Amino acid sequence: MELTSLTIDAARSAIQEHKTTSMALVESFYERIQKEDGEIGAFLTLTRERALEQADRIDRMAAEGNPLPPLGGVPVAVKDVMCTRGVRSTAGSKILGNFVPPYDCTAVARLEAAGAVVLGKLNCDEFAMGSSNENSAFRPVRNPRDTTRVPGGSSGGSAAAIAADMAVAALGSDTGGSIRQPAAFCGVVGVLPTYGRVSRYGLIAFASSLDHIGPLTKTVKDAALVLRTIAGRDPMDATSAEVPVPDYVAELERPVRGLKVGVAQEYFGDGLEPEIRKSVEDGIEALAQLGCEVVPVSLPHSEYAIPTYYIVATAEASSNLARFDGVRYGYRARGVRTLSQMYRRSRDEGFGAEAKRRIMLGTYALSAGYYDAYYLKAQKVRTLLTRDFDEAFKKVDAIVTPTTPTAAFKLGEKVDDPLAMYLADIYTVTADLAGIPGISIPCVRTSENLPIGMQILGMHFDEATILRLAHAYEKAGARS
Amino acid sequence: MKVTEGDVRYVADLANLELTEEESARMLRDLNSILGYVDSLSRLNTDSVEPMAQVSDRFGRDRGKQGSERFAYATREDILYGLRKSLPHEEALANAPDPDENFFQVPKVIER
Numbered sequence: 184m185e186l187t188s189l190t191i192d193a194a195r196s197a198i199q200e201h202k203t204t205s206m207a208l209v210e211s212f213y214e215r216i217q218k219e220d221g222e223i224g225a226f227l228t229l230t231r232e233r234a235l236e237q238a239d240r241i242d243r244m245a246a247e248g249n250p251l252p253p254l255g256g257v258p259v260a261v262k263d264v265m266c267t268r269g270v271r272s273t274a275g276s277k278i279l280g281n282f283v284p285p286y287d288c289t290a291v292a293r294l295e296a297a298g299a300v301v302l303g304k305l306n307c308d309e310f311a312m313g314s315s316n317e318n319s320a321f322r323p324v325r326n327p328r329d330t331t332r333v334p335g336g337s338s339g340g341s342a343a344a345i346a347a348d349m350a351v352a353a354l355g356s357d358t359g360g361s362i363r364q365p366a367a368f369c370g371v372v373g374v375l376p377t378y379g380r381v382s383r384y385g386l387i388a389f390a391s392s393l394d395h396i397g398p399l400t401k402t403v404k405d406a407a408l409v410l411r412t413i414a415g416r417d418p419m420d421a422t423s424a425e426v427p428v429p430d431y432v433a434e435l436e437r438p439v440r441g442l443k444v445g446v447a448q449e450y451f452g453d454g455l456e457p458e459i460r461k462s463v464e465d466g467i468e469a470l471a472q473l474g475c476e477v478v479p480v481s482l483p484h485s486e487y488a489i490p491t492y493y494i495v496a497t498a499e500a501s502s503n504l505a506r507f508d509g510v511r512y513g514y515r516a517r518g519v520r521t522l523s524q525m526y527r528r529s530r531d532e533g534f535g536a537e538a539k540r541r542i543m544l545g546t547y548a549l550s551a552g553y554y555d556a557y558y559l560k561a562q563k564v565r566t567l568l569t570r571d572f573d574e575a576f577k578k579v580d581a582i583v584t585p586t587t588p589t590a591a592f593k594l595g596e597k598v599d600d601p602l603a604m605y606l607a608d609i610y611t612v613t614a615d616l617a618g619i620p621g622i623s624i625p626c627v628r629t630s631e632n633l634p635i636g637m638q639i640l641g642m643h644f645d646e647a648t649i650l651r652l653a654h655a656y657e658k659a660g661a662r663s
Numbered sequence: 664m665k666v667t668e669g670d671v672r673y674v675a676d677l678a679n680l681e682l683t684e685e686e687s688a689r690m691l692r693d694l695n696s697i698l699g700y701v702d703s704l705s706r707l708n709t710d711s712v713e714p715m716a717q718v719s720d721r722f723g724r725d726r727g728k729q730g731s732e733r734f735a736y737a738t739r740e741d742i743l744y745g746l747r748k749s750l751p752h753e754e755a756l757a758n759a760p761d762p763d764e765n766f767f768q769v770p771k772v773i774e775r
Binding site (some may be wrong): 194212240281282285347373378379392393418419421422424484487489490491493494499505508509510511512513514515519520522523524525526528530531534536539540542543544546547550556557559560561563564565566567569589601602605617643 | 665667670671673674675677678679680681682683686689692693694696697698700701702703704705707709712713715716717718719734736737738739744747750754755757758759760761767768770771772
């Protein structure tokens with residue numbers, strides 16, 4: 184039994200049935216991290232003490248013959264944009280390099296309450312701003328499938344940790360594609376839940392109308408298990424929805440025959456690499472073989488998604504990041520004489536280039552004289568993009584697209600061209616803007632053996648259907 | 664619309680950033696490149712389209728209710744210790760770059 188390649192159920196059962204212990208499992212993951220992560224760079228902080236304490240608690244439950252909770256003893260890891268009490272939480276930024284939160288993010292607390300063991304905090308682009316993980320203030324992450332390439336971003340550490348067997352499951356965050364795009368690049372499963380499905384309490388904010396927390400895992404079932412654990416109303420987050428959470432795991436086995444799957448030509452146009460197109464078209468054919476009805480749909484405003492996103496997201500970011508002033512927490516510049524100098528120098532030295540670029544863009548879009556032309560305009564186009572989905576979902580149960588237009592690119596390839604980097608999110612930002620759920624699952628790889636992601640988008644609060652489709656596709660083994 | 668050097672200085676000032684000359688030059692180039700792309704939005708006529716600030720409106724709430732009534736579930740009575748206690752003083756100061764025993768210290772605010 185290779186301990187580090189187990190799924191959630193397999194790991195939990197192995198502990199329950201005394202074939203191993205959570206402690207042994209945790210130790211083998213730390214050994215693997217020790218061996219592999221020097222090159223990959225997925226972890227920023229290891230939480231050994233906290234992990235061993237939780238593992239011991241679970242092992243005692245198992246020893247006494249008590250049934251383990253759904254994630255009992257399962258080693259997981261968490262993107263460093265989520266606050267963990269007593270554990271440094273940096274958001275990948277120098278400005279929070281020494282920040283030790285006094286409380287836990289709800290999603291992390293719910294994982295631990297369900298028995299999960301948190302191994303550590305995962306590297307990411309600074310404030311989750313990026314598509315390659317090269318914007319981390321600490322170090323870039325390398326793609327475990329090909330270490331000359333990026334793992335995607337911003338949850339690059341989360342995707343890389345799963346791909347390299349350094350955790351069973353991980354939490355990431357998705358504002359414009361930051362769970363699904365790295366999942367596609369690293370060949371793992373990534374889920375963007377509906378806006379409001381998962382509490383963001385304790386998530387370090389980037390763009391509040393777009394930020395989501397969701398799972399990255401090796402299998403669709405594991406994603407369903409993690410989502411079931413973290414979903415649901417949280418009084419600490421007023422934007423978390425009061426909508427009942429179905430049993431995503433039980434729903435997985437319902438047949439997909441007869442489901443209507445939409446295909447939008449707008450997602451198969453210029454800029455899509457032929458190999459990706461072929462792989463996703465094969466994926467759609469596999470769903471048809473499983474009895475799904477493939478229906479053409481139109482999402483006519485798709486070409487406006489990236490400009491809309493980069494105005495809305497940066498405007499909100501400029502507001503959220505205004506709190507970093509060097510007064511109550513975070514980095515403070517030395518040798519300053521006045522308060523205003525302290526703000527400016529602290530922010531200038533604390534933020535990296537991409538965070539500053541987005542603060543500037545957002546501030547510009549919100550400034551007097553440009554508000555109507557940029558911010559208000561983008562909010563209106565956001566309505567149009569959302570209506571596109573409303574119309575499409577009158578005809579279909581889900582929409583299948585590529586997750587990304589290309590496979591993982593090389594480190595350094597796009598760092599000097601922010602616009603080229605932004606276009607890596609072209610197929611993912613619309614779901615965040617509309618607030619609908621999405622999943623990226625691995626499909627047939629490129630001729631260079633690089634992973635490709637197929638994205639399935641669903642209706643608001645209907646994660647169950649997209650998980651079910653993804654599970655059926657995965658089970659059919661159509662990707663090999 | 665083209666961003667000028669003056670715009671970059673003005674916006675940096677609004678955003679409390681102190682950009683170096685090199686950063687400003689790069690920022691000018693990047694903002695113009697990104698905003699040039701964003702200008703495609705002006706092709707769309709949105710005169711009769713409502714702006715969308717957030718998606719919470721679509722939470723299957725009672726569509727008959729409006730405004731704060733519709734989101735009444737998200738509010739609670741304003742009482743002391745509603746959901747959790749306030750942070751103890753020392754915890755609130757624990758991350759401060761320059762605290763004394765009671766306060767966050769900052770450089771002099773009033774300049775003479």
